[in-house]
Each structure stands twice: as structure tokens, then as C-alpha cells.
Amino acid sequence: MNAAVSDTVDQVQSVEKYKYGFVTDIEADQAPKGLNEDIIRFISAKKEEPEWLLEWRLKAYAHWLTMEEPDWPKVNYPPIDYQDSYYYSAPKSSEDGPDSLDDVDPELLETYEKLGIPLHEQEVLAGVKNVAVDAVFDSVSVATTFKDALAKEGVIFCPISEAVKEHPELVKQYLGSVVPYSDNYFATLNSAVFTDGSFVYIPKGVACPMELSTYFRINASNTGQFERTLIIADEGSHVSYLEGCTAPMRDENQLHAAVVELVVLDDADIKYSTVQNWYPGDENGVGGIYNFVTKRAACRGKNSKVSWTQVETGSAITWKYPSCILQGDNSVGEFYSVAITNNYQQADTGTKMIHLGKNTSSRIISKGISAGKSQSTYRGLVKMMPKAEGSRNYTQCDSLLIGKECGAHTVPYIESRNKSAKVEHEATTSKIGDDQLFYCRQRGISEEEAVALIVNGFCREVMQELPMEFAVEAQKLVGISLEGSVG
């Protein structure tokens, strides 16, 4: 067995099926079930928000009431009862806000230990990891590490609820400027009820000294998680941001409707990586998270760049299209995605690249893997506006099918209104070749290992875009997600 193979085998063996499926028993402070103006006022009051933000939330709620839930994605799910969910749930002990990690509920810390996220700064300082972490538990951020080190560079990394208090001018200027409150059904709902999330501001000319990371965890039952993330990269700055998510195993479906807004100014760049591992439901399709997320980046400045990398293995239903609005001249947008679905999972994901400025370029690499009875769809838009002189796009969507009962679909929309713009799109669909499998089997590799090996190879182009921290985890996930899909 060569090194790569034994590596894959070890990884597959080392992780059990869904190891994040535990529930942390923590007393939670919850708002009453249901959704109405009072709940929104309650959330706003809990967060001690200024009047303008409450008004913004109420405006969004009023607008949401006039909207209809979209039915165009290729996903099926029973109607969601928006009144049968808690919109605010906070671990009780954090009610007054922890001053330091010592004040955080030890059970919570244990949760994050289990997740493999060391929050203790000393551990971090000891060189285990050089990553600043913001941990969001249900509706609130429980701990943010490394704040001081970041502050020295002028980097702001804090829960968005804190940013509203400490940096209202920044929040007011940028919140909703990329994803307006009226954008779409789930983003509008998020605007009305969002509870927490991360806020990042990188000042002019600063390369963020470490990777920033947020871990999202849904714990309480019957709660929806509506986090809102806002990242602003000022002129000439750079940041790499990681996002991870897990949830307990439950029979019910829980809604996760997040909004992520990125603002990139002249010569700045943001690298945004996600490993999405929400609970996908069991092998009969019971339970799991509905992951309906709006992510969008505005490349406002010249030579700005955004790179989205995502590994989507969890959630019963995924519905997300991380997008780039390439407004500044020479701006660059990238989208690297691996979406793996198994059992009854459904994923409808892709990206939008809107080219407005001159010489803008975008690159889309999407790898979809469907197994079991799952359905996976790539849906994307590439749009060249009349002023996008000399712009370029390259898109590659490959789908891999494992088994007879799954489906893989590709729905690209391409619109070009500029003759000097070049758009190229390629898509293929195939299964794992019998010859490839035979080659591996002949060398003594079991079928399941061979599949993991081949799939990891299929995704390599995307995996290599991930920061080291995530790459190992993602590679393991590929193996686990496909467990039971062959044989």
C-alpha cells in the first residue's frame, strides 16, 4: 500500500459515521416559539441594539410577509412551519457575556473540544493552531479567541452583536449593502431575525496575521439558526476566513438561513473557505438541517479578489450560491466547490459571477458527487454586462454518480452582452470507471477504499484550494460521507 492509499484508509477508519451528532445539555435562554414583531423586538432588545437596526429588522419582516417561498430549486421538502420554531436560543450562562474563557460554561467548552476546536488561548499559543476562532452556539457567539493579537494590527474580529455596539458606523455603512434586506425569501427572513455571527474588518494595507475561523453549532431542538456574517477588507488588505458547522442528530428538520456579506475594496482580497457538515439526516432521510444560505461578495475596488471554496457534505437540503459581483476593474472572482450527497440528501448549489467592470475574470470549478438516493444540482449564472470589456470566465462542472438511484443535474445560465468578453463552459457527467475500480481492486484495495481514493482524486482541484487546516478534515469527510454507497 502506498502512502496516499494508507492515508485514505486510516482516515476513513479513524472517524465514525457522524461524530458531531451529540447534544450538549446546557440550559438555554429561549424566546417563545413563533415569529412575529414582538419576537423581533425581543431579539433586538436582548442584543441591546440601536433603534435603526430594529427598524431595519422590522422593515425586513414586513417585506418578508409579502414574499412567497421560492419553489424553483430542484429540492423537495415538506412546507416549513415558521411559527413552530424558536428564533432565539442562547446558552444561559453567557447571558451577561463572558469576560474571558474562564467564564464560559465548561460544558460548552467541552462541546468545542469534541468538535476539535480548542478555544483556549494558551493551547493556541502553544502552537497547536494559529487560528483565531469565533464560536457561535445556537443564537449567540460564545467565545472569540485571539482578540488582543488581532487588535494590535487593527483587525476587528468579533461577534456582529458586539460590532453593532462597538463599531456602529462600520456596521451601519455595510450591513445589507451586498445582500439587501429585500433580496430573497430566506435572506429577508434572516434580516428580520438574525441573532449573531461574525464581524471582520481588516484595515487598509493589513494582511491579517492569522486565519480567522468561525464554528457554528446548532444545539437546541426546534431552533432555527440565522447568523449573519459581514467581512470588510479595506484597501490593500488580505484575510483568509474559515467556516465550519455541525449540529446534533435529531429526527426533526432544522432551518439554517444565514447571510454572508463580503465587501472588498481596492487591491484587497478575501479567501473564504467553508466545510459544511451539518447533520444530513439518517439513511432513511429522517431529520437533518435545511441549509438555505445567501452568500455574496462585492468586489467593489480595482484589482480586488474573492475566492470562495466550499466542501458541502452535510445538511438534508443545501441551497446556496456563493456569488461575486465583479464591479471594480480587474477584479477576480473564484468559486471552488465540492458537493457530496448520499442517502436522501439534496443539494442545489452553484454560484453567480456578475461581471460589471473591465478586465474582470472569474473561474468556477464545481465537483458534484451523488450517491445513494440523493440528488445534486449545479446551478450557476455567468453574466457579462455591456461594460465588461475584456472580461473572462471559465467554468467547469463535473458530476460523478455512484449507484443507480441518484441524480446529478447541471443548470448553467450564461448571458453575454460584450463581444470582447470570453466565456467558456464545460460540463461532464460520468460514473466511476469500471477500469479505475478494477485497477485499484487488482492491487488489493477494497472497493470502499478505492471509491474514496478515486473521489478524492476527482475533487483534488478543489481540495488543494483549501487551507491546510481544513484540507485534512475535508478529505476525511469525503470518505465518511460516501460510506455505504458501494457494495
Place this chain on the structure above:
Amino acid sequence: MNALSPLSQSFIDQHGDAEFTARAPWLDQLRQSGLENFSSQGLPTPSVEEWKYTNLKVLEKLDVSTSSEAAAVDPAELIWLPADMASHKLVFVNGRYSQELSEIGELPDGVKVLSLAEAMISESELLADNLGKIGSIENAPVLALNTAFINDGYVVIVEKAELEKPIEVVFVNKADASSSNHSRNLVVAKDNARATILERHIGEGDYLANHGFEVLVEGGSHVKHYRLFEDGAAGINLSTAKASVGKDATYDSFVLSIGGRLNRNEIHVACKEPGAHTNLNGVYVGRDSQHIDNTTQIDHLVPNTTSKETYKGALDGKSRGVFQGAINVAVGADGTDGQMSNKTLLLSDESEIDSKPQLEIFADDVKCAHGFTAGELEETSLFYLRSRGIPEAAARAMLVEGFLAEVVEAGVDEEYQEIFKAKISVWMEN
């Protein structure tokens, strides 16, 4: 349900007064089902996904709800095939068969070529078995409208026979005032039959020509369906073709869209038995504010069927091209091979291409791929030709023609290629 547009409503009103020459209880029933289907939705708007990029609002301005009257046609303007090319010729003026302009000639055994009105008398049973059966009107409001007004069109039946000469069909639209017509055409090929249909669409004035085609190709048969859309500058041509391909049979379609204000050409092919194969090819060229929409759908329903599709276009002026191609592979349709490609040259600053090459796959042992490109001519190719002393304008023309001719060569039998290539050359000269 939304309220119907004035035009949709007037089509429905007009139906009450329409006098149909072809009559039979089953046909009245078929028309009624078309009318009911159309009445439930009206003409599609861009909010309907399949019509996202093509807006039929322009029809409302023309008000084409009246039906076309007969008009005088000069036989000279109908000539488009080389003088030495013999054919079985059918001419339709404003959707009605013209006996005097047509010349069907002698047909081999097992072949019938006639108008739908005639076929209603001699081939009533075959019509009843096939019309409205090959193509469903579900989610096809324009075909439903056509179905409501079925009255004339061409019928080709080929069984156990090989047709040597091509069947030539010319649709002429001549309108003094704006008007519409709805031809419905049927091709049935069975038992190793061979037939080639060369079809040309021309016209003058404001009109809507709404054509419906149903093509059944079975048992090792091969039907080649080559179409030239040269409608008049104000003409609107909506064509919907539905083909059903059986065991070891092949349906070839080639479309050259060159004229008309708005041309929507929709082709649905269902590969229904193993060994079924289809080639869909097309060239579209546009200028001024022409709008050309090619929408195709290929359903691979059983194991071991194949398809190959190539559409290329060149767009100048303010013209807009639309390509929507879907390949669907059903559960269990293993061994499917589906290849689709769409390439467009944008020749002007204001031209636009909107493309949606779509794959929907429910079987794992398949090979499906699609490719798309859009952009202007390669500078390096242009430089190569110019460096050899060819003036820029001529070099550009050569490159564009070469780019488009590739599809003609791949999609059309050699003996007919020149007809289509010549049309592209004339377009280039203008």
C-alpha cells in the same frame, strides 16, 4: 391564474368563428383540448422558465389574432434549390396548401406525401393514431395554440421504402395586414424507411407563423429534416417540433435561422427504444434587432440511446441569440451518450447571447457532456490571415464563414450543403 393578455383572449375568441375544412369528431376533440390547454395559461411570458429569454410581447403590438387570407404568389420567388435537383414539392401559402404551386410528382411504393386536408380523407386512421400523440402539449402553450387551430400542413408517410428525391416544402407568408396561421405537419417513417425533407420559410409583412411538427421514426428508419428560416423582416416564426425515435432509428435535424424579427425554434426528441439516435444541428445568424431562440430537449428514456447536438451562431447589430438545450437521462437509461455544444461569435458591441445548456441525469452509467463558448474572433487567427495579405474585412468574413460552415458540414448531407452555405455567404456579404 393570471388574466389572459388581450391577444391570448382574441385567439380564443377567434376560435369560435374559425371554419375548419378538415373535420372529424376526434379532430374536433383534439382542437378542443388544445384550446382548453391554451386558455388555461395563454401565451407564455418570461416568468415561465422555458420562456425566460424570449418575450412574446412583440406579438401583442402586432395583434396577429386574425387568420391569414389566401394571397397571390409569384412562383419565381419560391425557387431555392439548384435547377438540376429534382424534388417532391409542396407549397403552403399562409398556412394553406396550394395545389397549383405544388408539384409532388410520382412517388415510390410505400410513400405518401400529401396535405393534411387530403390526408384527412385518405389517411384518417393514421392521422387519428398519431396527431397530438407524438408531441404532448403539456407545458407547451404555443403548441397548444397550434393544436387548437389544426387544419392544414404536410403529411409524409414512408414505410419500407427509400425516398431518393428530397421532399421540398416551402411555407410562404404574405399578409396585407397582420395575421397568423398555424400549420400542423406530420412525418411517419417505419420499417427501415429513408426520407429527406428540405423545408424553407419565407414571408412578407407582419405575421405570426406558428408551426407544429410531429415526427415518428421507427424500426431502423432514418429521417433527415433540414430547415431554412428566411422569414421577412417583420415576420415572427414560432416552430415546435416533437420527434419520437424508436429502435435503431435516427432523427437528424438541421436548422439555419437567418431571417425574421423573432424566430423561436423548439425541438423535443424522445429516444424511446434502444439504438435510437438523434443529431440536432443548427446555425443562427442575426443582425439589427433580430431575436433568434433555439430551444431543444432530448429525452433519453431507455438504455443505449445516443444524441449529438451542435449549435453555432454569429450575432451582429443589436441582435440577440438564445440557446436552451436540455439533455434528460431517465432512471435506468444506462449506456446513454449525450453530447451538446453551443458556440457563439459576438460581432458587435450591442449583440447578446443567453445560453442555458442543461443536463438532468438519473442514471449512472452514462456519458454526458456539454460545452459553451462566447466571444469575438480570435485575434491570432485574424493576424495569421492578414499577415498573408488578406484584407481585414475579408479575413473576418472567412473566419466567420468557416466557423459556421463546420456545422453545415457536420449536420447536412453533402449534396445539400451548398444550399445552406450559399445562404450564409449571402448573409455575410450584407
